[in-house]
Amino acid sequence: MSAAPPGAGEGGGARRTLLFGRLFFGLRGAGLPVGVGEWMALMELLSRGVIAPDLTDFYRVARAVLIKHEAQFDTWDQVFTAVFGGGQLPTKAAEELLSWLEDPLPFPELTAEQLAALETLPLDELRRLFEERLAEQTERHDGGNKWIGTGGTSPFGHGGRNPAGVRVGGSGGSRSAIQIAGERRFRDYRSDRVLDTRQLAVALRRLRRLSRAEGEPELDVEESVDRTCKNAGFLELAFTPPRENQAKVLLLMDVGGSMTPFTRMVETLFSAASHLNHWKRFDHFFFHNCPYSRLFESVSSQKVTPTSEVVRDKPRDTFLIMVGDASMAPSELLSPYGAIDYFEHNETPGLKWLHLLRSHFTRSVWLNPIPAEHWRGYTLELIAQLFPMFPLTLNGLDQAVDHLVKRTHAPPPDLDPSLFRALW
Amino acid sequence: MQDGAATWQGTSDYIAAEDLRRIVNVAAALGRPLLVKGEPGTGKTLLARSIAEGLGLDLISWHVKSTTKARDGLYVYDTVQRLYDSRFHDKDVSDIRAYIALGPLGRAFASEQRVVLLIDEIDKADVEFPNDLLHELDAMSFTITETGDLVAAKQRPVVIITSNNEKELPDAFLRRVVFHFIEFPDEALMAQIVDVHFPGLDRTLLDKALAVFYRLRKVDGLRKRPSTSELVDWLAALLASGVDLDQVGDDVPFIGTLLKRERDVIVARESGKPKRWR
Numbered sequence: 001m002s003a004a005p006p007g008a009g010e011g012g013g014a015r016r017t018l019l020f021g022r023l024f025f026g027l028r029g030a031g032l033p034v035g036v037g038e039w040m041a042l043m044e045l046l047s048r049g050v051i052a053p054d055l056t057d058f059y060r061v062a063r064a065v066l067i068k069h070e071a072q073f074d075t076w077d078q079v080f081t082a083v084f085g086g087g088q089l090p091t092k093a094a095e096e097l098l099s100w101l102e103d104p105l106p107f108p109e110l111t112a113e114q115l116a117a118l119e120t121l122p123l124d125e126l127r128r129l130f131e132e133r134l135a136e137q138t139e140r141h142d143g144g145n146k147w148i149g150t151g152g153t154s155p156f157g158h159g160g161r162n163p164a165g166v167r168v169g170g171s172g173g174s175r176s177a178i179q180i181a182g183e184r185r186f187r188d189y190r191s192d193r194v195l196d197t198r199q200l201a202v203a204l205r206r207l208r209r210l211s212r213a214e215g216e217p218e219l220d221v222e223e224s225v226d227r228t229c230k231n232a233g234f235l236e237l238a239f240t241p242p243r244e245n246q247a248k249v250l251l252l253m254d255v256g257g258s259m260t261p262f263t264r265m266v267e268t269l270f271s272a273a274s275h276l277n278h279w280k281r282f283d284h285f286f287f288h289n290c291p292y293s294r295l296f297e298s299v300s301s302q303k304v305t306p307t308s309e310v311v312r313d314k315p316r317d318t319f320l321i322m323v324g325d326a327s328m329a330p331s332e333l334l335s336p337y338g339a340i341d342y343f344e345h346n347e348t349p350g351l352k353w354l355h356l357l358r359s360h361f362t363r364s365v366w367l368n369p370i371p372a373e374h375w376r377g378y379t380l381e382l383i384a385q386l387f388p389m390f391p392l393t394l395n396g397l398d399q400a401v402d403h404l405v406k407r408t409h410a411p412p413p414d415l416d417p418s419l420f421r422a423l424w
Numbered sequence: 425m426q427d428g429a430a431t432w433q434g435t436s437d438y439i440a441a442e443d444l445r446r447i448v449n450v451a452a453a454l455g456r457p458l459l460v461k462g463e464p465g466t467g468k469t470l471l472a473r474s475i476a477e478g479l480g481l482d483l484i485s486w487h488v489k490s491t492t493k494a495r496d497g498l499y500v501y502d503t504v505q506r507l508y509d510s511r512f513h514d515k516d517v518s519d520i521r522a523y524i525a526l527g528p529l530g531r532a533f534a535s536e537q538r539v540v541l542l543i544d545e546i547d548k549a550d551v552e553f554p555n556d557l558l559h560e561l562d563a564m565s566f567t568i569t570e571t572g573d574l575v576a577a578k579q580r581p582v583v584i585i586t587s588n589n590e591k592e593l594p595d596a597f598l599r600r601v602v603f604h605f606i607e608f609p610d611e612a613l614m615a616q617i618v619d620v621h622f623p624g625l626d627r628t629l630l631d632k633a634l635a636v637f638y639r640l641r642k643v644d645g646l647r648k649r650p651s652t653s654e655l656v657d658w659l660a661a662l663l664a665s666g667v668d669l670d671q672v673g674d675d676v677p678f679i680g681t682l683l684k685r686e687r688d689v690i691v692a693r694e695s696g697k698p699k700r701w702r
Contacts, residue, residue: 035599041454050453057446064447065454068598070461070605198592201551221503228507235511275591276551277490 019083026079027066034066041065055084200272203397207319207404208245208278218242244280249273250314250361251284252291254324255299257340262369265392266323269367281318285310289328289340290350291357307353311360319404320357320364323392326383327370333379334420349420351382358386358412365400367392382419386412438467438474439616444604448475448582451602457543457561457583459598462606465651468586472542475582482535484581485542486528492549494556497529498566498575520570529557530575533564538579547587554597562600609652611638621656622663632669633659636676640683643695650682657681 027034042065045051051061059080067076223238251273253266274282285295285305294304331338333350346353358364366387368375375384383389388403390396431449434440440448448471451458460468476483486497506523509515516522526534532541546554560566561583565576585601587593609617611634618630637658641649650658661678662669669677676682676692683689 033595037599041456045450045454048453050450060443060446061450064450064602064604068459068601068603073605198551198594201591205551219504224507233510235507237507 023062023079023083026083027076030075030079032067032072032075032079038066198272199394200269200397201276203394203401204273204276205278206401207247207249209247209317209405245278247279248281248315248318249279249283249321250310250318251282251321251323252295252357253284253286254289254322255286256288258289258325258327259369262325262392265369269323269392269397283314287324289324290332291353292339292344292346292350293348293353307357311356314361316360316362318361318363320361321400321404322357322364322366322387324366324368325370326366326368326380326389327377328379330378330422333382334422351386351415351419354383354386355412355415362409362411363404364388365390365403367396367400372396432475432478435474435478437620438470438477439613439620440471440474441607441609441613444471444606447602447604452582454602455564455580457585457601459585459587459593459601459603460606461587461589461603463608463649463651464588465653466606466608467652468606469542469544471586472540472544472584475584476540479540479582481582482537482539483542484528484532484535484539485544487544488546488549488553490548490550492553494549494553494560495527497527497543497557498560499524499526499530499568501568501570521573524568524570526575529560530566532581532583533566533575533577535581536578539581541581541583543583543585545588546585547589547591547593551591551594555594558596558600608641614652614655617652618655618659622659625659625663629662629669633662636669637682640676640692643692646683646688646691648683648685648688654682654684 024034024039042062045061045065051058063073063076067073217239218241220238220240223240224236227236227238228234251270253270255263255266259266270284274284276282285291285297286299287295291307293308294306295310297303297305328340329338332340333354336347336349337345338349339346364387366383366389368380368389369392371393372391375389388400390400390403432445432452434445448458460471462468472485473483475481501520502523502525506517506520510517528541528543532539563576564580565574567574614634614637615630618625618634633655637650637655640646658678658681661681665677667677679689679692683692
């Protein structure tokens with residue numbers, strides 16, 4: 001070995017192993033997917049003396065070998081500070097909590113007393129409580145996030161995103177790597193993390209319908225060889241239309257209001273679907289709580305397309321994917337002029353519009369960002385009777401795709417006219 | 425690097441931060457591909473050219489498009505040409521090898537000399553594309569099915585892969601690469617970079633321009649923040665027109681060279697004005 005790696009030297013071996021072990025397990029513990037292969041590559045670099053014997057060089061080389069996404073740099077910085085600068089190791093529980101806070105569950109129904117109790121808690125008190133709990137949890141290491149979950153107040157504790165029961169900085173010495181890590185320059189990239197459009201894209205790819213109906217014909221080599229042989233070696237070419245994906249997809253998304261906490265999830269699904277370049281046609285529209293006579297072309301703009309036009313123009317075999325929490329006031333679904341937007345003026349109740357969409361598009365599903373165990377409420381039940389409903393998770397999406405590509409599809413049940421008689 | 429191999433130090437027309445120089449040499453030492461990500465305009469693609477120049481190696485580029493298949497990078501077997509040739513008996517068609525053309529990856533492996541292979545914008549292709557290359561990049565070899573020939577790297581090429589983050593890359597692929605994220609250059613490094621493009625630029629003009637440039641980059645809510653290549657264009661426009669930055673006040677001249685979206689221009693203009701009470 002021509003150059004000593006950090007921590008090496010007389011009698012430094014044991015300490016080095018200990019430190020490196022702490023780094024490896026610290027990274028794994030913080031939820032970073034560091035594999036043995038990558039670790040061995042780093043060890044190889046160390047033993048060949050490629051890494052200069054100073055911590056700064058070790059910091060950047062080890063990061064390049066072990067960490068493969070800029071969104072994980074911040075966690076790396078924290079673990080590095082903890083191991084080599086004597087800070088506190090971030091735990092996976094803390095990371096999970098942070099991510100959980102970004103996708104809160106819908107607020108469970110609370111009793112009047114509970115609500116009152118909540119309101120009397122001042123913000124800093126909430127924050128203090130939260131931090132206390134989080135600290136305890138780190139110490140105990142026992143699936144404690146559930147324990148915080150029972151409080152149910154955390155998603156709404158505004159301070160919740162700051163707590164990071166993780167000590168930051170704590171530059172133990174004058175070594176610059178610790179300072180670099182302590183600066184946590186990559187903190188901003190954390191929020192940029194594309195949730196995982198890749199997994200969603202892989203699931204959505206199964207949504208296809210191959211046929212040889214259209215497209216530029218391409219050379220069929222096997223058939224050409226066969227025919228040429230039969231033709232006594234005189235060349236005869238055979239062409240077939242290519243197998244192309246004929247699938248058409250229409251994505252209708254609920255935005256705003258009660259969907260706000262799920263914006264990231266819906267955006268992820270949308271970007272996965274729109275970047276796929278895989279379908280013959282992909283269209284999307286937005287609605288607010290329930291689609292009525294018109295659909296919005298973008299979240300912010302006022303450009304609209306009449307729902308009747310969508311139904312008229314889109315072929316019936318288009319895959320319809322509805323995304324929404326299906327939770328609203330019953331009047332928004334069942335009463336004329338019941339739309340939450342005053343200017344909507346819907347003469348026809350929302351449920352009838354939904355029924356129209358469902359009847360026209362024989363292959364349709366509803367993806368609900370609310371986890372299935374929390375599905376309750378009158379409107380949600382009504383919509384689930386109409387559309388096969390799946391949770392907006394990887395698993396749920398898989399099942400939804402399975403359902404869409406099934407060969408036979410039952411028509412929707414007729415609407416019970418008495419539904420519309422009740423006054424809301 | 426103690427391995428005796430040449431090390432890359434950046435070239436006269438490509439200024440690299442020290443981190444990047446280290447990582448390039450580490451990836452070369454490990455023989456693993458280097459995955460480079462970073463904001464558009466931070467010189468990801470140029471990096472490979474500079475490495476090739478710096479190390480005195482040939483560069484083979486493979487620009488990935490949405491329709492690119494992993495196999496295209498290995499070789500293409502021109503069946504149609506062979507069928508046509510068989511018809512007129514003016515060529516010997518018995519040798520399949522004459523109809524097999526190596527792709528960029530194949531050429532990099534087959535080369536007698538060590539080369540730099542650039543796989544540009546790998547995220548443009550299908551989501552499964554990187555997975556289809558796993559074995560080839562690991563073993564640095566592949567077999568041509570039609571002939572049974574093995575194409576194995578005589579000298580492991582220096583592989584540089586760039587990504588713009590359009591799609592997430594598969595974990596199995598990531599585990600096999602060394603990763604570097606090009607951070608946006610700070611003012612000192614940027615001054616050096618500008619000096620490569622405009623040697624002997626007036627220092628006061630440069631300082632003023634950089635101040636405006638970094639202020640624009642800090643504006644909240646920009647869809648696309650101006651990057652190095654836009655700065656270079658903007659400076660060229662400033663020099664050509666001879667506009668004095670002191671005279672123009674808050675309005676940035678030729679803002680269209682820096683910001684490419686109408687909305688961003690509006691956002692930037694608004695940000696220059698004092699905030700109204702809301």
